[in-house]
Amino acid sequence: MANxxxxxxxxxxxxLDRKVTMHRKLMMYLLCLILAALGILLLLLTAIGGPLxxxxxxxxxxxxxxxxxxxxxxxxxxxxTGYGLQLSRELGQDIEDFLxxxxxxxxxLNDQPxxxxxxxxxxxxxxxxxxxxxxxxxxxxxxxxxxxxxxxxADKSRCxxxxxxxxxxxxxxxxxxxxxxxxxxxxxxxxGLELHNRWNMExxxxxxxxxQGLEQSETGYYWISRMSLKNTWEDVILxxxxxxxxxxxxxxxxxxxxxxxxxxxxxxxxxxxxxSMVTVIAPVENGSLRLDQGMAGNTEGTWLDNAxxxxxxxxxxxxxxxxxPKCDYYGIQMPLEIPGSxxxxxxxxxxxxxxxxxxYILRNKACIMGVILGFTLIMIVxxxxxxxxxxxxxxxxxxxxxxxxxxxxxxxxxxxxxxxCRWLExxxxxxxxxxxxPNMVELFExxxxxxxxxxxxxxxxxxxxxxxxxxxQIPTAACISMSTVKKHNGNIYRKLEISSNDELMMYLDxxxxxxxxxxxxxxxxxxxSETETGKQMN
Amino acid sequence: MLVDCSTEDKFQxxxxxxxxxxxxxSPAIVFSKARIPPATEGKKIVYATIYGREKKNAQMKALxxxxxxxxxCPICHRWVCDDCFMVCEDLDMCGQCAxxxxxxxxIVGKI
Numbered sequence: 001m002a003n004x005x006x007x008x009x010x011x012x013x014x015x016l017d018r019k020v021t022m023h024r025k026l027m028m029y030l031l032c033l034i035l036a037a038l039g040i041l042l043l044l045l046t047a048i049g050g051p052l053x054x055x056x057x058x059x060x061x062x063x064x065x066x067x068x069x070x071x072x073x074x075x076x077x078x079x080x081t082g083y084g085l086q087l088s089r090e091l092g093q094d095i096e097d098f099l100x101x102x103x104x105x106x107x108x109l110n111d112q113p114x115x116x117x118x119x120x121x122x123x124x125x126x127x128x129x130x131x132x133x134x135x136x137x138x139x140x141x142x143x144x145x146x147x148x149x150x151x152x153x154a155d156k157s158r159c160x161x162x163x164x165x166x167x168x169x170x171x172x173x174x175x176x177x178x179x180x181x182x183x184x185x186x187x188x189x190x191x192g193l194e195l196h197n198r199w200n201m202e203x204x205x206x207x208x209x210x211x212q213g214l215e216q217s218e219t220g221y222y223w224i225s226r227m228s229l230k231n232t233w234e235d236v237i238l239x240x241x242x243x244x245x246x247x248x249x250x251x252x253x254x255x256x257x258x259x260x261x262x263x264x265x266x267x268x269x270x271x272x273x274x275x276s277m278v279t280v281i282a283p284v285e286n287g288s289l290r291l292d293q294g295m296a297g298n299t300e301g302t303w304l305d306n307a308x309x310x311x312x313x314x315x316x317x318x319x320x321x322x323x324x325p326k327c328d329y330y331g332i333q334m335p336l337e338i339p340g341s342x343x344x345x346x347x348x349x350x351x352x353x354x355x356x357x358x359x360y361i362l363r364n365k366a367c368i369m370g371v372i373l374g375f376t377l378i379m380i381v382x383x384x385x386x387x388x389x390x391x392x393x394x395x396x397x398x399x400x401x402x403x404x405x406x407x408x409x410x411x412x413x414x415x416x417x418x419x420x421c422r423w424l425e426x427x428x429x430x431x432x433x434x435x436x437x438p439n440m441v442e443l444f445e446x447x448x449x450x451x452x453x454x455x456x457x458x459x460x461x462x463x464x465x466x467x468x469x470x471x472x473q474i475p476t477a478a479c480i481s482m483s484t485v486k487k488h489n490g491n492i493y494r495k496l497e498i499s500s501n502d503e504l505m506m507y508l509d510x511x512x513x514x515x516x517x518x519x520x521x522x523x524x525x526x527x528x529s530e531t532e533t534g535k536q537m538n
Numbered sequence: 539m540l541v542d543c544s545t546e547d548k549f550q551x552x553x554x555x556x557x558x559x560x561x562x563x564s565p566a567i568v569f570s571k572a573r574i575p576p577a578t579e580g581k582k583i584v585y586a587t588i589y590g591r592e593k594k595n596a597q598m599k600a601l602x603x604x605x606x607x608x609x610x611c612p613i614c615h616r617w618v619c620d621d622c623f624m625v626c627e628d629l630d631m632c633g634q635c636a637x638x639x640x641x642x643x644x645i646v647g648k649i
Contacts (some may be wrong), residue, residue, distance in 0.1 A: 455627045475606050482606040483620045484630060484646045491625075 025390050032383035039376030046369050054361045058274050058352070059318035062332050065270060066350040069279040069297075073348050076266070077338050078225070080256045083134040084221060084241045087126055089256045091141055092243035094122045095251050106251055109145035109159075116159045117184050119143055123161045123254075124187050130256070131163050131178060138164035138236070138257030140182065141243075142203045144250055144278050154161065156206040161187060164196065198231040214242040214253055223346070225283055225293035226260070235260040236296060260295055267297025274330075275356030276302050281336055283344045287312050289322065289333065294346070302353050304329070310351075321354065328354035332421040447507055448519045450496045458495070459522060461488040466508060466520060471501060539608075539617055540601055547572035549596035553604040556620035557632055562607050562619070564600035567592070609646070611635055620647035 083380050090219045098119060099105060110113055123141045131139045142160025151157075162182035182203045183482040188195055205211045209224050221241040227398045236257045244252040264282075270277040282294025288311040296304055309324040310329065322329045333349035375441040454462055464474050489501070498504055543550040543563065550566040569589055576582040609623040610616070611632035618632045626636060626643035636643055 215644050327615060457628060457630050471554060476602070479605075479612075480608040480630060481609045481620055481623065481646065484609050484625060487644075487646050 025386065029383055029386045029390060032379050036376050036379035036383060039372050039379060043369060043372045043376060046365060046372065054274075054364045055316070055318045056355060058330065058361075059332070061186055061272055061274065062277065062319060062330075062350050062352065065272075065277050065279070066332055066334055066348070068233065069267065069350060070336070070348045072267075073279070073281055073336065074338075077258075077336075080134060080239055080258065081221070081338070083130050083136070083139075084239045084254065084256045087130050087139070087141065088221070088241040088243050088255075091123060091126050091254055092245065092251055095119060095128070095143060095243065096245045098122065099245075106249060109143060110149050111147065112145075113147050116143070116145065116147055117186060120159065120161050120184050121186055121190075122192065124163070124183070127161055127163050127254075128191075131165065134256065136165075136256045137259035137262040138181065139160065139201065139255070140238075140257065141252065141254035142205070143252035145252075153204075156204055157202045158205050160203045160252065162203060163193075164257070166194075193457070196228075200231075204230055208238070208240065208253075211240070211253065214240060214250070220339065221255075225344065226295060231382060237401065258295070263295040264298050265420050269298040269300045269302065272352070274360045275352045276300060278302055278304055278351045280304075280351060281346060282310075282335075284335075284347045285344075289347065289349055290352070291324075302329075302351070304351065322349075322351060330354055330357050363384060397435045444514075444516065444519070447496065447511075451520050453495050454492060458488050458492050461485060462492055465504060466517065540597065540604065542597075544593060544596070549593050551597060551600035553608055553617065555608070555622055556616040557618045557622040557634060560619050560621070562604060564596075564603055567596045567599070571602070613639070621645060623647075 019270050068281045084320045093108075099109075104112075104115070104117065106353055110121070127139045127141055130136075130319050140160060140162035142158040145159055146154050146157045148154060160182060161180070161184075166177055178193060179195045179196050180199060182200055184201070185195065187193065207227055207230055209227075221239060224238050224240060226235050226237050236259050238258070239256045241254050243254060245251060267279040276299075278299050279297040280289065280291055280294060282289045282291045284290070288309050291304075292309055299305075304324070305326065308324045308326070310324050310331075312320045313323045314321040315508075319330050319332045322331055329351040330353075331349050331351035333347045336346040336348045338346050451462070461474065461478070463496070464477060469477060471485065471489070472482075474480075475482050478485070493499060493504070496504065496507075498507065508517070508520075511520060539553055540551045541554065543552050545630045546569070548568050550564055552561050552563045554561050569592060571585045571588060572586075576585050608617045608619055609630070609632075610625070611618060612629060613631050613635040616632060622633050623646045624631060624633050624636045624639045624641070624643035625646055628641075630643070631641065632637070635641075635643065
């Protein structure tokens with residue numbers, strides 16, 4: 001185990017000792033700069049609202065919520081509508097059969113309490129089944145007749161039964177779970193029902209918008225906008241379905257109630273990072289959501305009030321901004337395919353308070369910008385450190401070279417620099433010591449020895465050659481004839497053991513290239529010769 | 539050093555060895571307008587200027603050629619021919635100076 005650790009330690013030290021090439025370090029430096037530039041670009045884009053915007057995410061969350069809530073609302077309302085239509089068919093048939101059996105028409109039922117009681121009993125049976133199956137907050141049915149036509153307001157009063165759930169805000173099923181809101185007390189007594197504390201004998205059609213329309217024509221069913229149940233604190237929306245005989249005679253109306261409390265319980269506010277999301281259904285008028293005529297889910301975490309109307313003040317690519325008297329909301333809406341009274345269009349919408357959403361967007365933006373800024377700063381600092389680390393060893397190595405210390409430690413951090421230093425070191429060495437082949441060194445020494453055998457007069461001519469003169473230039477320079485030069489040349493060639501002027505030039509060139517020309521120099525002779533030549537020329 | 543031996547038609551110069559009296563003459567260079575009489579007084583002036591210029595060039599050439607045939611003794615500063623100039627060990631000089639200074643050497647002109 002100890003051996004393994006030692007081996008690992010060795011490997012690690014070897015890896016650390018490996019020279020980093022300038023290329024790789026430069027690449028890292030450039031990469032840091034590019035990343036820093038990218039960071040700055042992202043920072044700018046984020047600042048001006050670029051690709052990292054929170055709006056699409058918010059919109060996506062709202063769309064998901066809306067899709068889910070829209071399906072749920074549509075399904076619930078369609079279910080209620082289905083029950084309502086079934087109730088209408090069956091009750092219509094029962095009442096028609098009853099009327100046929102008794103040989104009377106609907107209008108004949110006025111002021112006939114016994115007959116109306118029997119009809120109410122029939123109604124109770126169907127309504128009880130419907131409220132138990134549909135789990136709606138209430139169901140009702142009325143015939144187009146009243147018990148006493150003589151009393152005041154008899155034209156707005158209709159005989160019928162209205163059953164309601166005792167506690168719509170609880171999932172606990174109580175027994176009895178229904179309560180008689182409207183209807184004959186005999187129904188309550190026979191079926192063991194309690195009477196609502198705001199019980200009344202008959203239904204008041206004055207508060208049912210569109211009832212007259214149903215009465216006068218064979219139009220279809222519809223949902224009426226939110227209304228307050230008479231003498232109670234509760235708000236409801238009602239499905240009204242007319243009942244007709246086979247001959248088209250209007251018998252009355254039945255329907256289903258959707259309670260505001262029930263809706264609020266069914267559609268709780270959904271907590272999201274952007275704020276509380278509330279689901280509402282409401283009629284649409286001139287682009288505004290008439291929340292005062294619709295229903296809102298649980299409004300916990302918002303200032304949403306059922307009594308207000310939400311108008312769209314701004315619409316961007318992702319969502320709309322709704323304004324209410326109290327505050328603004330971001331939201332999206334979708335048409336709800338339910339028939340409304342008077343052709344009213346309904347929509348389901350999901351709303352988030354603008355204030356909390358804006359706070360989240362700002363917080364999110366600040367967070368993203370902080371991260372990008374941090375990243376950019378780190379990259380800039382890293383690039384600075386890298387450039388410092390990159391330049392310092394080069395400067396240190398140059399200093400070493402200047403001081404001639406490269407051979408002392410020879411440890412450079414860059415492979416290229418080490419190679420350069422080795423080359424410089426090699427170049428600085430004396431040729432006879434290292435670079436020249438051994439026979440060349442001997443040849444040089446031999447030639448230099450031969451030069452020493454030249455007489456001063458011959459060396460005077462030889463000096464002209466060392467100074468780069470051509471043969472033809474020497475007579476003029478030395479004030480001697482060409483024949484004198486040639487005579488000296490013959491002696492010089494013989495003593496230096498060369499055969500031609502070209503060979504002499506080659507030797508001198510080699511000495512010059514190897515910086516050894518001073519080896520052929522005779523200081524005292526050179527000075528004397530130069531002085532003499534100078535005099536002659538003068 | 540140079541002695542002018544030129545005529546109207548050619549340019550030539552000579553150098554005389556100051557020791558033995560031997561004369562060296564430069565090759566004669568013919569004047570470009572030789573035997574062409576100037577048609578006018580103006581031409582005469584033109585030809586005279588050309589003559590001066592060509593003579594100067596010929597003199598330079600003669601000097602260059604003469605320098606290759608004569609040596610100047612560093613002792614007595616005379617111009618002497620190869621037959622009178624000696625290659626010595628320490629300093630080349632004319633035969634007369636070598637004799638006076640008792641310097642040994644060989645005459646350049648002797649093969």
